[in-house]
Amino acid sequence: MGLPPLALYIHWPFCAKKCPYCDYNSYAVGWHAKEAALWAKAYIRALETLVRDYPHHRLDTVFFGGGTPSQMPLSVLESLLSAIHDVFPARADAVEMTLEANPRDISKGLLQSYYDLGINRISLGVQSFDDDELMFLGRDHNAKVARDALDAVTTVFDRYSIDLMYGLPHHTTALWQGRLEEALSLGTRHLSLYQLTIEPETGFYRPFQRGDYKLPENSVLADLFNTTHELCADRGLVGYEISSFAVSGQECRHNLHYWHYNSYFGIGPGSHGRVHHNGQTHALASMKNPAAWREGILNERIGVVEKIPLTPSEAALERLYMGLRLREGLNRSVFQDLQNGGHIDLAAYQALCAQGLMAEGGETVFLTEKGRLRLDGVVVDLLKA
Numbered sequence: 001m002g003l004p005p006l007a008l009y010i011h012w013p014f015c016a017k018k019c020p021y022c023d024y025n026s027y028a029v030g031w032h033a034k035e036a037a038l039w040a041k042a043y044i045r046a047l048e049t050l051v052r053d054y055p056h057h058r059l060d061t062v063f064f065g066g067g068t069p070s071q072m073p074l075s076v077l078e079s080l081l082s083a084i085h086d087v088f089p090a091r092a093d094a095v096e097m098t099l100e101a102n103p104r105d106i107s108k109g110l111l112q113s114y115y116d117l118g119i120n121r122i123s124l125g126v127q128s129f130d131d132d133e134l135m136f137l138g139r140d141h142n143a144k145v146a147r148d149a150l151d152a153v154t155t156v157f158d159r160y161s162i163d164l165m166y167g168l169p170h171h172t173t174a175l176w177q178g179r180l181e182e183a184l185s186l187g188t189r190h191l192s193l194y195q196l197t198i199e200p201e202t203g204f205y206r207p208f209q210r211g212d213y214k215l216p217e218n219s220v221l222a223d224l225f226n227t228t229h230e231l232c233a234d235r236g237l238v239g240y241e242i243s244s245f246a247v248s249g250q251e252c253r254h255n256l257h258y259w260h261y262n263s264y265f266g267i268g269p270g271s272h273g274r275v276h277h278n279g280q281t282h283a284l285a286s287m288k289n290p291a292a293w294r295e296g297i298l299n300e301r302i303g304v305v306e307k308i309p310l311t312p313s314e315a316a317l318e319r320l321y322m323g324l325r326l327r328e329g330l331n332r333s334v335f336q337d338l339q340n341g342g343h344i345d346l347a348a349y350q351a352l353c354a355q356g357l358m359a360e361g362g363e364t365v366f367l368t369e370k371g372r373l374r375l376d377g378v379v380v381d382l383l384k385a
Contacts, residue, residue, distance in 0.1 A: 006057035007257035011268030020203025025270030059088035103149035161190035316343035329366025
């Protein structure tokens with residue numbers, strides 16, 4: 001039996017500006033290039049610490065997220081990739097390596113540098129191809145910059161994805177359908193499509209609370225969701241996860257690790273991880289403040305990562321929630337294990353099936369199209385108190 005697969009998430013928390021919808025651990029602050037070597041050292045030390053504490057994994061994917069990883073100095077990226085290859089000896093082309101990029105940062109030269117260093121997949125944060133929507137979302141690029149960036153990506157990379165956002169205040173089903181058709185016409189083989197949500201402590205929160213604008217009604221949001229899945233399917237992009245659509249073979253392997261509830265490390269300020277170790281699942285959490293994280297890592301590694309053993313009920317909740325995001329759902333044997341462990345309310349499951357929210361087929365238990373609109377409620381109903 002081979003080593004268990006591992007996904008590695010690397011969080012770069014710095015951005016040129018903070019978008020008003022963003023509730024990620026990101027900071028629109030400047031820092032000096034002379035600090036690049038210190039950041040590289042901190043990331044490498046964090047990686048080495050996790051590998052020491054949780055050895056014996058096979059690296060399958062790496063994902064640089066943020067923040068804005070396309071603003072990470074190439075010297076930091078190069079040093080970190082070299083360290084990754086040192087601690088996880090494997091064929092470089094066997095590992096999916098994704099980097100999130102901001103369209104404003106993109107040039108063909110930079111993309112070629114990424115490719116030469118071993119990055120083999122780009123996730124492009126477009127959000128919209130409409131100038132007014134981009135302005136509303138606080139993005140630092142316009143539609144032309146987004147299209148030019150996508151053109152550059154396609155000249156260097158075979159595997160890439162673009163992010164788009166729907167459910168904006170003015171979105172109707174017809175308007176969003178036009179936006180999505182435009183994106184699909186560009187030939188991308190992977191789309192990550194997210195509904196705008198207003199989170200506390202974001203730039204949008206207070207204006208929203210004041211009533212400066214309203215999001216579409218739930219019935220409209222349901223129509224947008226259904227239209228998204230139907231239109232993508234018509235164009236050959238299967239909604240393999242609630243927010244992810246791909247041509248067969250173009251699915252994001254890294255995100256599949258999360259949804260299949262495999263082990264993953266998170267390094268960088270505010271990063272998280274889950275590791276299945278000695279029969280127990282450990283939740284890993286890093287300091288959010290970038291300066292505190294870096295100094296903690298570089299000075300005895302104290303207080304940088306919390307390692308919290310999850311209770312069986314907590315792990316069951318996560319496994320259900322993540323697995324049911326997938327169109328294929330949960331393997332029947334996994335679902336049965338959760339039921340045998342006393343975590344699934346069998347009567348609730350039977351009722352959900354009778355309501356047309358869940359179903360069984362082949363070797364899996366999954367949400368129906370109707371059920372996918374009610375993921376959170378379904379999981380709450382399924383879990384025994």
